[in-house]
Amino acid sequence: MHHLCTVIQSMKYSSSFSPSIQKPVRIWLLLGLVMVLGQIFIGGVTRLTDSGLSITEWEVVSGILPPLNAAQWDDAFKAYKVAASRQHEVLHATMSLEEFKWIYFWEYFHRLWARCMGLVFVIPFVWFLIKGWIPGWLSRRLGWVILLAAAQATMGWIMVESGLNDDTRTWVSAYKLVYHLSLATVLLGILYNTYLHAHYGSQPKNFGRITDDKAFYLSGGLLLTQIVLGGFMAGMRAGLVHNVWPLVLDIKGFLQLFSYDAANWTNYEANVAVKAWVQAAHRSTAVLLVIVLLYLAKRYIKDHSPSVKALSIFLGIQYGLGVLTLVYAVGSIPLLYGSLHQLVAMGLVMCLLHLHYAVRLTHHSRL
CATH class of the missing domain: 1.20.120 (Four Helix Bundle (Hemerythrin (Met), subunit A))
Incomplete structure (x- = not known):
């Protein structure tokens, strides 16, 4: 990734384009890219550690706080054993509460990172719009990015739900996982392409074949x-x-x-x-x-x-x-x-x- 950043810096501006987008907006877009990449990495770790079913409910607001005492941890562990009974029996039959906390951490971190991404995207977006720093083409692009991010979050829960309360499933649905990953890839691609246009001051409509x-x-x-x-x-x-x-x-x-x-x-x-x-x-x-x-x-x-x-x-x-x-x-x-x-x-x-x-x-x- 460091080499890719070097490539970005090494590209020279053409005579037709200059970086007209305000620097704070460009930094914000770059931060968004880093956070999306981080979320994809965390999602991969969550999947590979079989952590995705450890949180059995989708609580957008109240779910910000993890279990804070022994009783809450015990309730969370019991909920996992019931809702993800097949996975627990096949993969984690001898799992202790401390081991459960480890897989819970990755799913919780994955969801917390998603919440942070939402704040990092939406709040500056509104502020930059008020300041008049986002031209029409960029606001439309970013509108699609926000819609895709919302769809991605929803697909994430649909994927998790596919592995819950089903005695035949050890993991989440494979094709729903593919939807989740594909949406993340498309989101990253659109955001990166948008960043390139913003960084070099070009507009997509000006590019011919x-x-x-x-x-x-x-x-x-x-x-x-x-x-x-x-x-x-x-x-x-x-x-x-x-x-x-x-x-x-x-x-x-x-x-x-x-x-x-x-x-x-x-x-x-x-x-x-x-x-x-x-x-x-x-x-x-x-x-x-x-x-x-x-x-x-x-x-x-x-x-x-x-x-x-x-x-x-x-x-x-x-x-x-x-x-x-x-x-x-x-x-x-x-x-x-x-x-x-x-x-x-x-x-x-x-x-x-x-x-x-x-x-x-x-x-x-x-x-």
Whole structure:
């Protein structure tokens, strides 16, 4: 992420644009980006520590305070045992109250961070509007950001609720987790693109099409698809069914997985064959994504070296983290590698958006 910040600073303003947005507004947007990235990282840790079902109610105001005494902690633990009975029996049957406090902390921190984000976004937004520091195009963009953030928070609770009061579920619904992650990715992408326009004083309507728009859209589509597949990998624990890399070391064992429970698609999240398909798709899309991104890197390394270097660095790190997450997925997904894998995926999204913006900015300045 430090390299990406360096890239942002290294881009020169074109003759057509200058940073007309007030500096406090630009700092505020950057703070919002950092908080969204932080929330995505915390969300990954919350998922990997099986903490998401530890708080069984959605109390927007009263939920700000955690349990403050022994009686309240005991009530919270009992509520978890009842509402998330399947998870408690399968994963945490011997869990002590002190251990429960640990998983409670991550879900509580995740929700508290979301509340703080809401305050950080809305209060300055209203203030800057009153001051007249936000032009029309930016206010419309930020309106969408706030709506997406509200939808994301609501989807978060819908996801958590899917794992509560259901004797058949050990975790939350995989596809609802994917919705939650996808919304977070779109929110981050829109906010980062908005920040770039605000930072360099450009307006989205002033940007025309470029020759390689299709290549960028293909890359973006593949990257979003890969993140969606990664969400299914996480929600279904698909990485646990075969953690050998590269596949050529045990291709026979991997292919055998497709015959397991092939006729039973009712509970797809527990179906070994479905998990194998998801893992195969995730691995295959990763290869396709690398090829397309390397094409873009080769094409623009001369004119946009800082942006291309950032993209290449994040791509290499992300691929390596994917391999490490897979090979160390023995019984459970490794916390460090898994959470970083999700975070760096967001960094890769930002790098791709940055390169696309840089190319379009240069193209426009030459017109």
